[in-house]
Amino acid sequence: MAFQKSLFQCVFDSSSLINVERNKKMTVLRRRRGEVLIPAKVEEEVNQPNTPLHRFITRFRQQVVTPFQNNEEQEYLRVRSQRGIHDADAAAIAMAMKRRLTLVIDDKRAREKAESHGIETLSWQDFIGS
Amino acid sequence: MPVSQHNPSLIIGVQLRKARELLSLRREEVAQELDVSPHEIKDWEKGTSQPSLQQLETLASLYGREIDYFLRETPNPPTAIAFRGKPGESLRSLSNETRAVLARFDELCRSAVEFEGLLHKKREIKLATIPARETARTGAHRIRKQYDLEDKPITDLRALLEDAGVRIFEIPIPNDELSGFSFWHEKYGPCILVHAKDVKGRRNFTLAHELAHLLYSHGSSACYIPQKIIEVHQRMEQKANQFAVELLLPITGVVDDFKKRNLPKKPSEKQLRQMSFKWRVSSQALGYRLEGLGLISAGLTNKMIERKPFLRRPKTPAWERRLGKRFVGTSIEAYRKNLISVGKLAHALQIPIRKAMEIAETGAR
Numbered sequence: 167m168a169f170q171k172s173l174f175q176c177v178f179d180s181s182s183l184i185n186v187e188r189n190k191k192m193t194v195l196r197r198r199r200g201e202v203l204i205p206a207k208v209e210e211e212v213n214q215p216n217t218p219l220h221r222f223i224t225r226f227r228q229q230v231v232t233p234f235q236n237n238e239e240q241e242y243l244r245v246r247s248q249r250g251i252h253d254a255d256a257a258a259i260a261m262a263m264k265r266r267l268t269l270v271i272d273d274k275r276a277r278e279k280a281e282s283h284g285i286e287t288l289s290w291q292d293f294i295g296s
Numbered sequence: 297m298p299v300s301q302h303n304p305s306l307i308i309g310v311q312l313r314k315a316r317e318l319l320s321l322r323r324e325e326v327a328q329e330l331d332v333s334p335h336e337i338k339d340w341e342k343g344t345s346q347p348s349l350q351q352l353e354t355l356a357s358l359y360g361r362e363i364d365y366f367l368r369e370t371p372n373p374p375t376a377i378a379f380r381g382k383p384g385e386s387l388r389s390l391s392n393e394t395r396a397v398l399a400r401f402d403e404l405c406r407s408a409v410e411f412e413g414l415l416h417k418k419r420e421i422k423l424a425t426i427p428a429r430e431t432a433r434t435g436a437h438r439i440r441k442q443y444d445l446e447d448k449p450i451t452d453l454r455a456l457l458e459d460a461g462v463r464i465f466e467i468p469i470p471n472d473e474l475s476g477f478s479f480w481h482e483k484y485g486p487c488i489l490v491h492a493k494d495v496k497g498r499r500n501f502t503l504a505h506e507l508a509h510l511l512y513s514h515g516s517s518a519c520y521i522p523q524k525i526i527e528v529h530q531r532m533e534q535k536a537n538q539f540a541v542e543l544l545l546p547i548t549g550v551v552d553d554f555k556k557r558n559l560p561k562k563p564s565e566k567q568l569r570q571m572s573f574k575w576r577v578s579s580q581a582l583g584y585r586l587e588g589l590g591l592i593s594a595g596l597t598n599k600m601i602e603r604k605p606f607l608r609r610p611k612t613p614a615w616e617r618r619l620g621k622r623f624v625g626t627s628i629e630a631y632r633k634n635l636i637s638v639g640k641l642a643h644a645l646q647i648p649i650r651k652a653m654e655i656a657e658t659g660a661r
Binding site for chain 1: 306307348349363364367368410414630631634635636637638639640642643648649650653
């Protein structure tokens with residue numbers, strides 16, 4: 167069966183991807199990969215050799231990893247200039263905001279920032295359970 | 297496409313210029329690295345045009361900065377850095393990689409101040425400068441007295457100085473081009489960088505040496521301290537070395553210890569190493585001190601080859617030792633109070649994000 171992108175895609179932050187990995191739910195992520203969108207900066211942060219996420223990303227890179235498009239770079243810089251967050255958090259927030267997508271995020275500080283920008287957020291458990 | 301075509305205020309040209317000037321880089325050199333014209337660099341710094349995100353990331357890497365450094369105003373970096381230790385050389389003699397380490401150090405100090413600010417913590421500075429006319433011996437004696445050190449070895453100079461409000465970080469310096477760097481900043485206070493790859497005894501000596509530059513108000517100093525410290529001819533360097541010797545190896549304490557050990561005029565390297573371990577200095581620094589006091593034969597130290605005396609596995613991981621317990625503690629506290637994200641914590645501690653999550657949750661190193 168050919169791969170199909172879901173209509174209900176979610177942007178993933180590093181903290182949630184790592185939580186999925188730690189809780190051994192990679193099979194769910196593989197099965198629902200059509201819903202998964204990983205910003206390139208998040209991928210840089212989580213893609214460590216010999217980890218389940220590394221194998222997942224290596225296998226499905228073209229389907230799940232996405233670079234910035236259009237004016238997302240500007241939004242990324244705007245978010246990045248705020249205190250307390252780093253590159254991958256800012257990239258995930260900017261992408262979710264510009265694409266009007268739900269953000270799967272577990273880090274409290276980054277989630278607060280995302281919600282202050284009006285982004286709908288989910289925890290990793292919310293995503294797996296939905 | 298320029299990243300801020302529609303919002304020219306996103307990237308601050310002044311910050312780009314500050315970052316370049318700290319490293320004494322010319323616009324032509326930066327332009328060559330980015331494959332653009334020097335005029336373009338000038339326009340970015342003036343704010344009349346903007347680099348792309350990719351170009352900005354290359355600049356950040358070249359200048360040893362975080363992306364956010366270019367997005368908001370930050371305190372000024374240390375200025376007028378004097379390169380001490382190698383006659384006739386200046387900051388421009390150093391490799392770009394080493395110069396970027398100085399910027400990285402400035403970034404660590406900035407992070408420390410930022411985290412303290414988020415936690416509403418204020419660092420009290422208990423160091424007072426020493427008049428320039430005061431000799432190294434008197435200055436060191438004053439510090440020993442201030443901290444009730446008597447004539448005993450200083451077991452943890454770093455902890456003592458951090459308690460006094462000095463920011464200390466250890467970073468590996470490419471090709472051993474520098475031993476240490478120090479400056480007294482209007483916002484950060486006194487700050488010392490130590491070459492992380494040096495052995496513990498040498499790192500301690502560098503710390504004491506840089507402390508002298510701070511106390512005697514020598515200005516921002518990037519120092520190369522040769523192993524043969526007696527071969528230093530610059531006046532300020534001589535004074536800083538003398539101060540370090542007097543602080544770490546007080547006469548009475550060293551003479552008493554030497555006599556107690558009943559060492560001969562020509563002690564073996566092993567005997568000197570054992571004694572240097574107690575005083576937390578390199579065996580060479582101790583050798584020169586003992587030669588100066590006439591306790592061992594002149595010229596003996598120059599024949600010695602410095603060996604790494606600490607072969608035991610350190611108790612703390614390298615990243616924690618380099619950043620210091622205080623900075624690591626502040627960073628973790630900021631994360632636990634939801635003031636910074638785990639990504640920010642991982643970057644501050646220079647560890648992978650998985651490790652940062654583990655440390656923040658369990659406290660295990």
